[in-house]
Amino acid sequence: MSVLKRLLSDRAASLGAAIILGLVLVAILAPWIAPYPGDVTAFHLADRLQPPSAEHIFGTDRMGSDVFSRLLFGARITISIAVIAVGVSVAIGVPIGLLAGYYGGFPGGFLMRTSDIFLAVPQIVLAIAIAQTLGPSVENVILALSLTYWPFWARLVYAETNALKKQTFVEAALALGASDLRVMVLHILPNTASAIIVRTSIGMGATILTAAALGFLGLGAPAPTPEWGRTISEAREFLPEAWWYAAAPGLAIFLVVMGFNLLGDGLRDILDPKLRKGSR
Amino acid sequence: MFVVFFISNVVPTDPARIVAGENATEAQVVALRTEMGLDQPLYVQFGRYIADLATGDLGKSLYTQRAIADDLLHRLPATLELTIAAMIISIGVGVPLGVISAVKRNSWIDQLLRILSVSGLAVASFWLAMELQMYFSTKLGWTPLNGRIGGWGPDEITGFYVIDSLLGGDWASLWDTLHHMLLPAVTLALPAAATLVRFTRAGVLEVINSNYVLYERAMGFPTSLIIWKYVLRNALISTVTQIGLIFGALFAGAVVVEAVFDWPGLGTYAVQSILQSDTKAILGFSIVVGIVFIGVNLLVDIVHTFIDPRTIQ
Amino acid sequence: MTDALLTVDGLSLGFRGEGGFAHILSDANMTMRRGEIMGLVGESGCGKSTLAGAILGVLPRTSLQVRGGTINFDGIDMLSGANTRAQESVRGRRVTFIPQDPFTSLNPVFTIGQQITELMKWKSPRRAPGGVRLPALMTPYPRARRRADRDQVMEMLNLVQLPNPERLLKKYPHEVSGGQRQRLMIAMALLPEPDLIIADEPTTALDVTIQAQILGLLRSLATDRGVAVMLTTHDLGSAYEICDRITVMYAGQDVETAPVAEFFNRPTHPYTAKLLDSLPEGGGGMTGIPGELPSFYAPPPGCRFQTRCERMTEACKQRPPSDIAGPDHVVRCFHPLHATITDALATKEASL
Numbered sequence: 001m002s003v004l005k006r007l008l009s010d011r012a013a014s015l016g017a018a019i020i021l022g023l024v025l026v027a028i029l030a031p032w033i034a035p036y037p038g039d040v041t042a043f044h045l046a047d048r049l050q051p052p053s054a055e056h057i058f059g060t061d062r063m064g065s066d067v068f069s070r071l072l073f074g075a076r077i078t079i080s081i082a083v084i085a086v087g088v089s090v091a092i093g094v095p096i097g098l099l100a101g102y103y104g105g106f107p108g109g110f111l112m113r114t115s116d117i118f119l120a121v122p123q124i125v126l127a128i129a130i131a132q133t134l135g136p137s138v139e140n141v142i143l144a145l146s147l148t149y150w151p152f153w154a155r156l157v158y159a160e161t162n163a164l165k166k167q168t169f170v171e172a173a174l175a176l177g178a179s180d181l182r183v184m185v186l187h188i189l190p191n192t193a194s195a196i197i198v199r200t201s202i203g204m205g206a207t208i209l210t211a212a213a214l215g216f217l218g219l220g221a222p223a224p225t226p227e228w229g230r231t232i233s234e235a236r237e238f239l240p241e242a243w244w245y246a247a248a249p250g251l252a253i254f255l256v257v258m259g260f261n262l263l264g265d266g267l268r269d270i271l272d273p274k275l276r277k278g279s280r
Numbered sequence: 281m282f283v284v285f286f287i288s289n290v291v292p293t294d295p296a297r298i299v300a301g302e303n304a305t306e307a308q309v310v311a312l313r314t315e316m317g318l319d320q321p322l323y324v325q326f327g328r329y330i331a332d333l334a335t336g337d338l339g340k341s342l343y344t345q346r347a348i349a350d351d352l353l354h355r356l357p358a359t360l361e362l363t364i365a366a367m368i369i370s371i372g373v374g375v376p377l378g379v380i381s382a383v384k385r386n387s388w389i390d391q392l393l394r395i396l397s398v399s400g401l402a403v404a405s406f407w408l409a410m411e412l413q414m415y416f417s418t419k420l421g422w423t424p425l426n427g428r429i430g431g432w433g434p435d436e437i438t439g440f441y442v443i444d445s446l447l448g449g450d451w452a453s454l455w456d457t458l459h460h461m462l463l464p465a466v467t468l469a470l471p472a473a474a475t476l477v478r479f480t481r482a483g484v485l486e487v488i489n490s491n492y493v494l495y496e497r498a499m500g501f502p503t504s505l506i507i508w509k510y511v512l513r514n515a516l517i518s519t520v521t522q523i524g525l526i527f528g529a530l531f532a533g534a535v536v537v538e539a540v541f542d543w544p545g546l547g548t549y550a551v552q553s554i555l556q557s558d559t560k561a562i563l564g565f566s567i568v569v570g571i572v573f574i575g576v577n578l579l580v581d582i583v584h585t586f587i588d589p590r591t592i593q
Numbered sequence: 594m595t596d597a598l599l600t601v602d603g604l605s606l607g608f609r610g611e612g613g614f615a616h617i618l619s620d621a622n623m624t625m626r627r628g629e630i631m632g633l634v635g636e637s638g639c640g641k642s643t644l645a646g647a648i649l650g651v652l653p654r655t656s657l658q659v660r661g662g663t664i665n666f667d668g669i670d671m672l673s674g675a676n677t678r679a680q681e682s683v684r685g686r687r688v689t690f691i692p693q694d695p696f697t698s699l700n701p702v703f704t705i706g707q708q709i710t711e712l713m714k715w716k717s718p719r720r721a722p723g724g725v726r727l728p729a730l731m732t733p734y735p736r737a738r739r740r741a742d743r744d745q746v747m748e749m750l751n752l753v754q755l756p757n758p759e760r761l762l763k764k765y766p767h768e769v770s771g772g773q774r775q776r777l778m779i780a781m782a783l784l785p786e787p788d789l790i791i792a793d794e795p796t797t798a799l800d801v802t803i804q805a806q807i808l809g810l811l812r813s814l815a816t817d818r819g820v821a822v823m824l825t826t827h828d829l830g831s832a833y834e835i836c837d838r839i840t841v842m843y844a845g846q847d848v849e850t851a852p853v854a855e856f857f858n859r860p861t862h863p864y865t866a867k868l869l870d871s872l873p874e875g876g877g878g879m880t881g882i883p884g885e886l887p888s889f890y891a892p893p894p895g896c897r898f899q900t901r902c903e904r905m906t907e908a909c910k911q912r913p914p915s916d917i918a919g920p921d922h923v924v925r926c927f928h929p930l931h932a933t934i935t936d937a938l939a940t941k942e943a944s945l
Binding site for chain 3: 385386489490491492494495496497498499500501502503504505508509510513514517587588589590
């Protein structure tokens with residue numbers, strides 16, 4: 001409760017939270033608030049590349065579809081990619097980090113070396129390589145991002161678990177006869193939660209940027225999906241005349257990533273006092 | 281990379297069919313498959329690939345029909361040159377701004393820099409690249425639209441055009457190279473500069489309250505000397521570690537930025553390979569990037585011991 | 594006093610923090626004379642280090658608030674924010690500093706030689722004042738002066754009994770022991786040939802075995818050169834060993850000042866007496882006085898010691914004026930333990 005209160009007292013973090021909340025609402029309500037919900041697939045070639053007007057506040061695209069409406073539906077794709085990919089990364093990374101950190105030894109070392117291999121290649125390159133092999137689709141983008149990003153959580157939880165397992169409260173729980181599983185899930189995991197939450201918020205921003213880059217490179221969902229990265233790459237050949245076409249999704253990406261970054265910074269200041277000192 | 285190798289073989293796409301083209305007969309596809317070694321069991325394929333890898337052979341590009349290793353090596357200098365230029369810009373801008381931000385903490389300039397650095401990290405680089413290109417090249421005509429150089433370029437010695445034109449005394453090429461490099465390098469540098477502002481700020485703030493800075497102030501050393509020599513040197517120790525990560529990020533980010541500016545480096549090669557489903561080329565690309573990445577991190581460790589005498593022992 | 598080198602007069606300052614305004618110094622007074630060694634004594638938290646910091650201009654500027662008073666060094670205002678250039682040229686040159694913790698007070702990433710060279714470049718006694726002011730990073734270090742400075746450095750390192758100075762200069766601070774570092778800090782404080790050295794608990798961080806050596810060294814070198822030393826300490830034993838005069842502080846106020854013999858023979862302020870009583874046999878640290886320091890945020894008006902003083906009366910709600918208890922012996926108390934001039938005058942008046 002006090003975390004929420006402190007979060008709201010931080011202007012930047014609450015702005016971030018508001019942006020994300022807005023995005024989620026827009027994504028859910030897209031079919032109802034979009035002025036032309038049919039325009040995701042429908043096209044009106046007579047109206048193509050119209051500048052912003054009262055009817056089309058962000059103009060129209062190469063097919064004559066309403067850019068704003070497609071943008072709202074694009075939010076759904078962005079949100080689902082980010083949430084599922086980060087969710088899967090957490091689901092893979094956290095247990096691996098927990099097991100490796102708790103048991104250590106050869107299996108722990110093996111798991112961590114594996115994650116090192118993943119970290120040796122820059123994320124976008126790995127994601128490109130995986131997405132390319134899998135073929136262009138939203139599901140494959142999600143899979144590629146999950147496979148790319150899980151080591152971050154594994155590393156984080158590994159480090160925390162390693163430190164926590166030597167703490168007195170863990171030894172006490174073991175002495176009282178608690179099983180390893182019980183200690184890991186009930187005693188260690190809750191203590192790593194704040195680090196995981198902070199990392200997740202910042203990770204969402206990075207994931208959205210990478211997903212958009214994949215879309216831009218043609219590795220994301222196929223046309224006519226209104227994915228933001230893909231829209232930007234479609235808009236490219238119509239620059240600089242149809243400036244609104246690329247500007248709208250670009251600004252949308254900027255806003256969302258900014259939201260997650262601001263929230264992540266705020267959460268880190270509140271939840272991780274070790275890191276607080278430097279930020280003042 | 282091993283991961284990618286396996287995934288590429290689990291997925292039900294047939295490279296042989298893609299290479300042969302849509303109109304190929306079944307017999308042609310089978311023949312091609314044998315030629316490419318695709319009829320062998322998976323572990324044999326993998327073993328061969330690793331064996332080739334050990335000798336520096338990354339296989340043949342499906343389309344250019346040239347050795348992938350040669351293609352990549354030929355393009356590496358272009359990417360490195362762009363990355364290094366972006367690195368110089370981001371350090372030159374990010375570190376001083378970070379120091380100013382820390383020294384004038386909580387002032388309007390600090391607030392402004394914080395907003396700018398958060399924004400710099402949130403921009404999609406390919407989008408920024410497009411917008412800058414549209415404005416400065418297409419509309420204003422101040423910078424070339426794309427590519428690395430207008431004419432033939434300087435006589436090739438190292439493959440780095442800046443160095444080559446300096447060595448050859450080819451000033452026109454030098455100017456043209458720098459002119460071409462400006463926009464892509466700036467685009468690439470922005471998120472890195474934003475990260476450096478944040479890290480330098482935090483580093484300086486940590487040092488500025490230390491006892492040795494208090495001593496230097498008490499002994500009446502000029503304030504600018506304390507900040508730009510004594511504080512900065514200490515603050516940079518943590519920043520240098522960060523610079524290694526940033527170089528990796530820049531190198532990777534170059535993939536997308538190169539694609540927008542048609543910069544003839546590894547990035548455009550990777551994107552072309554993507555469009556042509558050339559898995560081996562992509563794989564080779566990942567390996568080369570991974571090697572550069574590891575090399576840079578090694579270099580950072582060395583520099584770190586060099587600037588922090590406490591780690592030598 | 595006419596031969597005053599440094600005068601702190603009625604200094605009141607504190608810091609804004611989360612708990613409100615912390616009153617650290619309230620009407621603090623102190624005088625340093627040329628060539629004397631003066632001990633500024635008090636428990637931790639009495640404001641002695643803050644007073645030293647105020648003279649040196651190193652208090653955190655963002656939260657500092659000065660509510661009144663002056664600091665005057667030989668006619669130069671050392672407190673005003675409008676006088677920074679003159680202050681910068683005094684600090685490190687005419688007033689130098691020996692820090693509390695020699696372990697963290699040298700810059701870890703530069704060699705000792707580099708740091709001494711930098712000091713001499715800016716603060717050498719041979720450096721002519723004035724001249725063209727270039728940006729600090731571009732200011733040259735003339736070769737002739739550099740050579741003379743180096744000779745002086747070598748001589749000084751020998752004087753502070755640092756063995757093998759040539760090799761020492763090439764080392765980094767972490768490669769040198771604490772005692773050697775503090776000798777180095779003493780050398781660096783003496784090199785600019787200052788009028789005053791401010792030594793802030795210079796031996797607290799060191800082993801007990803070398804504390805006496807370091808203090809003895811400081812005393813002999815300072816006396817030889819006629820340099821005044823302001824020594825803040827909570828250790829009455831070391832103050833007794835090396836000081837000419839002692840000023841006692843309590844909770845941000847000065848309470849008593851006297852020459853060292855007078856101070857130990859006739860402590861006149863109730864706090865001073867308690868302080869001396871609390872000394873364990875054979876010197877050393879303090880064991881404590883019943884009661885607690887008053888809160889910084891809401892200190893009592895008048896004499897701060899009233900909350901722990903048996904002699905406290907209604908009068909103590911006012912800050913007692915300076916009273917003379919003996920030759921060069923000033924006390925600020927309405928109920929001193931020994932007769933003062935005020936008492937003498939009162940008896941005289943009564944007898945008339």
